[in-house]
Amino acid sequence: MTGFRHTFSIITKALNVDPAADDSDGLAADLSDPDLDWSLLLRLADQEHVTGAFAVALRRRDLFDGLPREAQQALRRRYFMGQEINTRIKSEAEEVVGLLNSVGCTPMILKGGLFLFETPPDGIGGRVLRDLDMVVPLADLEACVDVMQAAGYEPKDAEERWTYHYRPLHHKERMVPVELHIQAGEQRHFINAEEAWAHAVPVDVDGLKMVALSPEHRVMHNIFNSEIQDTGFLLGEVCLRQLIDLAAICVRYEDTLDWHSIDRHLQAHGMGRAFRARLLLVRELLGGPVPEDLDTNTLSARFHLKHCLIQQKSPRLTYLTRWVAGVTAPLKPHHLDLTYECGTRGFRMHAHRIKHIFKVISQHRGGIRESLAKYGQSMQ
Numbered sequence: 001m002t003g004f005r006h007t008f009s010i011i012t013k014a015l016n017v018d019p020a021a022d023d024s025d026g027l028a029a030d031l032s033d034p035d036l037d038w039s040l041l042l043r044l045a046d047q048e049h050v051t052g053a054f055a056v057a058l059r060r061r062d063l064f065d066g067l068p069r070e071a072q073q074a075l076r077r078r079y080f081m082g083q084e085i086n087t088r089i090k091s092e093a094e095e096v097v098g099l100l101n102s103v104g105c106t107p108m109i110l111k112g113g114l115f116l117f118e119t120p121p122d123g124i125g126g127r128v129l130r131d132l133d134m135v136v137p138l139a140d141l142e143a144c145v146d147v148m149q150a151a152g153y154e155p156k157d158a159e160e161r162w163t164y165h166y167r168p169l170h171h172k173e174r175m176v177p178v179e180l181h182i183q184a185g186e187q188r189h190f191i192n193a194e195e196a197w198a199h200a201v202p203v204d205v206d207g208l209k210m211v212a213l214s215p216e217h218r219v220m221h222n223i224f225n226s227e228i229q230d231t232g233f234l235l236g237e238v239c240l241r242q243l244i245d246l247a248a249i250c251v252r253y254e255d256t257l258d259w260h261s262i263d264r265h266l267q268a269h270g271m272g273r274a275f276r277a278r279l280l281l282v283r284e285l286l287g288g289p290v291p292e293d294l295d296t297n298t299l300s301a302r303f304h305l306k307h308c309l310i311q312q313k314s315p316r317l318t319y320l321t322r323w324v325a326g327v328t329a330p331l332k333p334h335h336l337d338l339t340y341e342c343g344t345r346g347f348r349m350h351a352h353r354i355k356h357i358f359k360v361i362s363q364h365r366g367g368i369r370e371s372l373a374k375y376g377q378s379m380q
Contacts, residue, residue: 012285015057018287021287038068042074042075048240050244053241082128083125100148101208105136130176153171184221190220196217199216199217215252216261219250230242235324238309277301280304281304333345
């Protein structure tokens with residue numbers, strides 16, 4: 001049986017975006033190896049939410065038809081299910097944008113929603129979507145919610161407290177909920193709303209008006225989501241799904257991205273080490289075009305790469321880190337800033353963190369015990 005590291009490298013080799021590093025012959029040999037553990041490969045791809053993207057990559061390299069029959073069936077099932085679901089979600093996204101346009105709002109579409117409009121039809125099954133995220137100006141939020149509710153969308157909990165996005169709006173006949181943001185993600189200052197709108201770029205869709213973050217802001221937003229919001233840098237997570245998105249942005253805007261302005265912004269927000277570690281990952285694993293004058297070969301970046309690859313070998317360790325990330329999510333500086341407007345550094349933020357710890361314990365003491373017990377059982 002092939003080992004973990006080699007199996008994971010087969011996935012990243014298929015997803016590599018560097019034409020100069022194309023090794024389709026070598027990849028074909030790896031895929032036809034009778035010792036290849038397909039159950040491990042599919043588990044890793046599912047774990048990273050890239051099974052559909054892996055299937056798309058093999059089709060584009062004309063390698064899909066040469067796979068073992070069982071592997072073809074497993075990948076085809078996942079891909080076509082994703083294609084059917086995402087085609088429906090794209091129609092829903094167009095409907096929502098049309099509703100928002102009808103009240104004079106041009107929304108900013110984020111992440112997976114933008115993927116639906118930028119991806120060719122043969123690749124639309126390459127990603128799993130759980131919701132649609134759109135930023136709307138705060139001044140338009142009430143009108144946007146009203147028109148959505150008139151169309152049948154309703155929040156599950158009308159009393160739920162919200163911060164950077166309104167309560168998720170669900171429709172009984174639609175695939176996914178819609179989140180109307182007033183900020184571009186779980187933060188107030190990293191990319192504030194004014195900067196995001198000032199540099200937004202139009203998305204070309206016939207008959208609809210919508211925009212997206214600028215390429216520079218998309219890089220920053222991607223890195224913030226994977227490394228800070230999802231704690232990938234702290235916990236040693238590859239976050240391969242988001243790394244694929246970052247590689248695609250790097251390729252799409254290779255000749256125009258202002259990497260030095262991105263670097264200055266991330267350094268100013270204390271994310272310089274995470275930035276370089278992420279660039280090393282996208283270059284080493286996916287061949288993303290990263291400028292040579294940005295030093296990504298730092299000691300901390302190399303350590304992070306090794307940490308990610310070692311940790312991925314253990315499903316239990318990965319489960320533990322993701323559980324830790326979930327439990328500690330309310331204590332992240334950017335989350336605390338959204339709740340208390342306490343900033344993301346300094347004594348005031350730490351004081352509110354301690355306050356919030358006691359608040360969470362007092363409100364969810366039973367739930368914390370239950371979660372710990374569930375994790376203990378999973379380790380047995």
